[in-house]
Amino acid sequence: MDTDHDAIPPDAPDEDRRFFLKQSMFIAGLSMAPADFLQTAQALEDAPTGNAVKVRLSLTINGKRRRISIDPRMTLLDLLRENLGLTGTKKGCDFGQCGACTVHIDGRRTLSCLTFAVMQHGAKVTTIEGLSEGEKLHPLQEAFIKHDGFQCGYCTPGQVMSGVACIREGHAGSAEEVREYMSGNLCRCGAYPNIVDAILEVKKEGSKV
């Protein structure tokens, strides 16, 4: 893989952000640039990737800062799955319609398939792999197992990430509310009633989510 993902020390200066801004303006310029300029620009950059240049960015994934050089066409989802080996975040539709790719960006549930990785410079991303600490499961993960909130398990990481956010947002007040606020996460096996039970239980017990 072409990805360079050295961890950046947490106290690193904020030059990454400036670098990124410079580069993103450069990319924006490219989209309007004549073809000959494009060629020159490519020659200046690292190894070209198809018709696009590579972009460097840094972001924090599951508490670890990473400096990465990527194809700007790459979604955050593909970055996680294909380049970083974080395959817990699932690709269900790639159109933002199923929720399987739900991650938290700066605490907010987000569809990583509709998010270009280059747009997340400086962001804090939490995936299913970073939800719990070590071997200890997050209370909602425990509740999913207890209430059998899944069958095939493919939508599950997205359901869990969305469920945690649903509770944090204060949208887990009743079964009806949970059903509404969890309707962006499809489950073809039909585990919905069990998912609702799991979320309501965690909310009711008042566990820290």
Place this chain on the structure above:
Amino acid sequence: MKRQTLENPSDTSLSRVDGAVKVTGRATYSAEYAVPELVHAVLVTSTIAKGSITTIESREAEAVPGVLAVISHLNAITVPGWPPKKQPAERMPVGTAFRVFYDPLIYFDGQPVAMVVAGTREQAVHAASLVRVTYQKETHQTHFEKNIHQSGIAQNVQRSKNSPFQDYERGDAGALANADVKIEAEYTIPTQHHQPLEPHAIIAIWEAEDKLTVYDKNQGVKSAQGQLAQAFKVPRENVQVVATYIGGAFGSGIRVWPHTMAAVMAAKQLKRPVKLVLGREQMFTSVGYRPYNKQKISIGAGKDGRLAGIIHEGTGQTSMYEEHLERTVLASRALYASPHVATRYRLLPLDVGTPTWMRGPGDATGTFALESAMDELAYALKMDPLEFRLKNYAESDPERNLPWSAKSLRECYELGAEKIGWKNRLREPRSVKRNGMLLGYGMASSLYGFHRHPSKARAVMHADGSVTVQSATMDIGPGTGTAMMRIVSKVLGLNAKKIRFELGHSALPDAPGQNGSSTIPSVGSAVHAACEALKGKLIGLAREMPRGTGQEWSGVVRNGQVLGSGDDKEGISYADILKHHHLNELEVTEESKSGAERDQYSMYSFGCHFVEVEVDPLTCEVRVTRVVTCADVGAIINYKTARSQSIGGIVGGIGMALMEHSAMDHRFGRYVTTDFAGYHIPVNADVPPIEVYYIDKPDMQANPIGSKGLGEIAIVGVAGAIANAVFHATGKRVRELPITPEKLI
């Protein structure tokens, strides 16, 4: 009768054994294996439904940095198991599986015509957009309704006298003509797609010239192994198929599809491991679907409510090159004690891809028509729909004239009716409102034939007294491993923590694919047999060991021990038995299959669904507000996971009844609903509380564990029950699925 609930303290269900890996994202699905040197493939698909490719312009795509190849019929490797190509190309005869990149002929829109392989997915996606394909178009026929006059008996059925799809008739045809009350109606179900959340995916690796490993999403590793070995003419054992975790399938993984072949061909051609993941839109053209079908039912009864006769005709869509047959009309032969029954089943070949089995194939569609017709006739007779069904209860199989191996459908009806409060229902349609909504209750029966295939399982006792049990069975979601551990635990008297169950790998002992609700009956029986044999060996070994005077080792095992007999119950642990005999391991492999009982009994799973709906009188939106489902599937192996499977079937049935419809633009022969925005499946807010009940009475005629299949029967009948509830709420009978608001206005 056990009425377990999850909260019931007596419930000893296991939570899913793979629960922790699934909720933490550590379960590895087909596309997720880290393989060195992996390259990415993206398919280019046809934009016409019939004709042939004239040119493929791929130079621009090939020039994209990172692109390794653009593969098509022009340059693909020869698959040794396929017949030599003809010049000019000829259309495949009926009964031929589609061969990818074989010749320039186009059989359906969305057919793979080329594949770009590149270093990264982004490169491959971009390059695929640059491949230009031109075609010689021919007139296509994709419109079911306009072509139904072309339907006929399948060639395959014409050749096979014993085919269950032959025309069938019993009793006196005049009985129906003279019945006091008759109805005749047509029912339509459009094409529906499985759409599991995980897209089909494969990683193909040629480890050597004649040695292949694939990580492939499918429902049968042994069958995929056999088909790939045959196609590439390599010894079977040189092909290994791995599918440990499967993100749902519902039938879409029963076959080896063209995209799987394409990836394996590319890996061979490029001598690199190739990963191919279908896009969601390709999931509508690449892995089958529930075929468009139309049914006609003529049904009549005497004033006393006894059925006089049923004529059930059905026509299903298929492709031009394969005949896909389903049990669409077969339920009408066995579900009720009707003296006269006639069934006819026809196929309509169109310029479309071949359909495949989708959860409850044939029976889910057939019972929508039959159970709607039964409801219509009950209203025409001014009888309660449940009472009408009970009046025609089949005490033995009216089709085969055999006793049922077991049938507790009456108990299902009673339990379901009690739970939903059926006796409080007012019979008059459109007579009750709740919070301004029209309220309706409907019910339907369900049945599904029993399938048990020869299966093997290996059980290995380790020195520490733990056991590993293996079988090449699958888990597409029901929780196969969890249920198998229950069986192992019960036979060997072992705590689940000391049991490991391995599945989803073609190197394991033979097992059928996961389809037709056959896993528990087939593989469960093999696991039971292997563990019984292992237990026998352990008891035998124990009996060779010294014991106190007058004492014997009993034949009883508990807590990982063979117990003593007589007053001294002290046992000896499995670990000590192996240690005494200087054994590191103790291994047995057993095969289990059906015997003569299949000729002595008729075997089915049975059940019924009771549904409550609310219909908005203004917008005609239908909401399912409550479901009670009750099934008689013999013994329930693991209640917790079984219950989830039943709930999943109901949710699938809600989709089938109210929203799922793959719409095609016939000008192009192309689906227009090619994502989840166009093709609606139920979301969380569409699903009400669902109550699940089982009779849980072992059917010991069926197999040694007394358990029949659950996966299909969970959905069979659901669409009918919902349609009947909608009629009760609105007074409007909708005979064409899905029941969308415009059909109620």
